[in-house]
Amino acid sequence: MLFDLHVHTEGMGLLELKKLRESGVTGICSLSFYPIKPLFPQTLIDEFRRLEEFEKLRCSMVEIEMFPAVGIHPRCIPPDYETVLEHLEANDWVAFGEIGLETGSEIEQDVLRKQLKIAITKDIPCVIHTPGGNKRKITEKTLEILKELEFPNELAVIDHTSFENLDLISKSGFWVGLTVQRGKLNSGEAVKIVREIGEDRCIVNSDAGFGHTMLDTVAETARILGKEAKKVCYENPRKFLGV
Numbered sequence: 075m076l077f078d079l080h081v082h083t084e085g086m087g088l089l090e091l092k093k094l095r096e097s098g099v100t101g102i103c104s105l106s107f108y109p110i111k112p113l114f115p116q117t118l119i120d121e122f123r124r125l126e127e128f129e130k131l132r133c134s135m136v137e138i139e140m141f142p143a144v145g146i147h148p149r150c151i152p153p154d155y156e157t158v159l160e161h162l163e164a165n166d167w168v169a170f171g172e173i174g175l176e177t178g179s180e181i182e183q184d185v186l187r188k189q190l191k192i193a194i195t196k197d198i199p200c201v202i203h204t205p206g207g208n209k210r211k212i213t214e215k216t217l218e219i220l221k222e223l224e225f226p227n228e229l230a231v232i233d234h235t236s237f238e239n240l241d242l243i244s245k246s247g248f249w250v251g252l253t254v255q256r257g258k259l260n261s262g263e264a265v266k267i268v269r270e271i272g273e274d275r276c277i278v279n280s281d282a283g284f285g286h287t288m289l290d291t292v293a294e295t296a297r298i299l300g301k302e303a304k305k306v307c308y309e310n311p312r313k314f315l316g317v
């Protein structure tokens with residue numbers, strides 16, 4: 075039994091979800107992302123409904139238990155985003171994600187801060203993105219915001235860890251998200267990091283969906299990890315989500 079904490083099922087067909095299930099993944103967290111910049115805040119609110127209703131149903135058709143994560147991705151900030159924040163504040167959620175900084179602009183920082191504040195008051199775990207470009211600097215800024223808000227360690231996973239920001243994330247005390255995907259870590263590198271920093275705070279995921287084609291990277295990493303896989307590829311993500 076494996077759990078993939080970072081998947082975008084909206085970018086996957088049913089046959090791909092079936093393939094993911096066949097690789098051994100029985101549970102996933104499907105994260106909110108809208109592939110074009112929304113023109114209206116309501117676009118995201120409907121996208122959250124799609125995750126919670128339709129995507130959950132499609133996953134159950136292939137016997138995958140899906141937990142939806144909602145929130146404003148830094149590349150999907152709509153005009154009047156306060157409307158989305160009010161919606162997030164007024165309802166109950168399993169998790170927020172993915173949220174975070176992409177370029178680190180003022181508006182991105184405002185959106186992130188406000189979502190993190192809601193997460194603190196409502197005790198919601200957050201999957202936090204780090205970008206491909208300018209990774210170290212943006213990771214530093216992200217950690218600075220988390221520190222400034224005294225964000226609880228157990229409530230955030232800092233995702234897409236690479237060798238460029240590993241030291242920052244591993245000493246931060248937050249969960250360490252290891253995305254095994256083309257253009258990110260390969261399975262051997264993820265295993266190396268788990269062995270180096272210990273299995274207690276590491277979570278392996280695939281980020282499969284919209285931009286990525288490798289579906290079974292959690293399974294592949296679990297095979298190399300051996301007995302540590304139980305924690306890193308199943309127990310830790312569930313513990314983080316509280317499910």
Ligand SMILES: [Zn+2]
Nearest residue numbers: 080105172281
């Ligand atoms: Zn993602």
